[in-house]
Amino acid sequence: RKEVEQDPGPFNVPEGATVAFNCTYSNSASQSFFWYRQDCRKEPKLLMSVYSSGNEDGRFTAQLNRASQYISLLIRDSKLSDSATYLCVVSGTSYGKLTFGQGTILTVHP
Amino acid sequence: NAGVTQTPKFQVLKTGQSMTLQCAQDMNHEYMSWYRQDPGMGLRLIHYSVGAGITDQGEVPNGYNVSRSTTEDFPLRLLSAAPSQTSVYFCASSYVPGETDTQYFGPGTRLTVL
Numbered sequence: 001r002k003e004v005e006q007d008p009g010p011f012n013v014p015e016g017a018t019v020a021f022n023c024t025y026s027n028s029a030s031q032s033f034f035w036y037r038q039d040c041r042k043e044p045k046l047l048m049s050v051y052s053s054g055n056e057d058g059r060f061t062a063q064l065n066r067a068s069q070y071i072s073l074l075i076r077d078s079k080l081s082d083s084a085t086y087l088c089v090v091s092g093t094s095y096g097k098l099t100f101g102q103g104t105i106l107t108v109h110p
Numbered sequence: 111n112a113g114v115t116q117t118p119k120f121q122v123l124k125t126g127q128s129m130t131l132q133c134a135q136d137m138n139h140e141y142m143s144w145y146r147q148d149p150g151m152g153l154r155l156i157h158y159s160v161g162a163g164i165t166d167q168g169e170v171p172n173g174y175n176v177s178r179s180t181t182e183d184f185p186l187r188l189l190s191a192a193p194s195q196t197s198v199y200f201c202a203s204s205y206v207p208g209e210t211d212t213q214y215f216g217p218g219t220r221l222t223v224l
Contacts, residue, residue: 042218043218087152102151103152
């Protein structure tokens with residue numbers, strides 16, 4: 001089993017749609033969780049950290065379920081500019097290490 | 111601030127050649143790391159450093175060496191390039207070890223080994 005697993009998609013949605021991505025992780029000792037966004041042929045950039053209580057940033061909502069070891073990202077009112085690959089990232093078993101999921105591809109069309 | 115810079119942006123090597131990928135950051139970050147990204151595999155950690163003079167192996171260290179003589183620079187050396195090392199390489203840095211802090215990535219080096 002991979003340490004971090006994501007549905008690779010692609011997800012194709014129309015503008016204005018709501019879309020959700022899930023991510024599961026295998027290391028129950030993980031303490032830090034993030035969603036990164038990566039545009040085509042560019043470097044990843046932090047979208048948001050994920051906190052146990054859940055957190056929201058504009059149209060984006062992240063949730064963490066420690067009991068089931070999964071993380072979710074909800075995007076409301078999708079924009080064309082949301083088209084990208086979304087990477088689930090989890091802290092690893094060793095100091096300073098992060099483990100990346102393979103990414104979920106989102107395409108928002110007019 | 112330039113952030114994290116990487117050179118070169120593109121490189122083609124022949125099997126057996128060696129080279130160094132350069133990475134520098136001007137944010138005074140202690141933590142730096144190297145990842146490779148392959149289709150369908152996500153980013154995999156090659157080596158990382160928690161400060162000048164301190165390096166450690168990541169998930170896929172074989173065939174690569176690193177050193178950290180200054181806070182700013184973290185070069186990645188390919189000892190004898192192999193086609194399996196064809197990939198996109200990203201350098202990243204953060205103020206504290208990456209578990210709790212935003213990772214800032216460089217623009218990447220696209221390496222092809224023939």
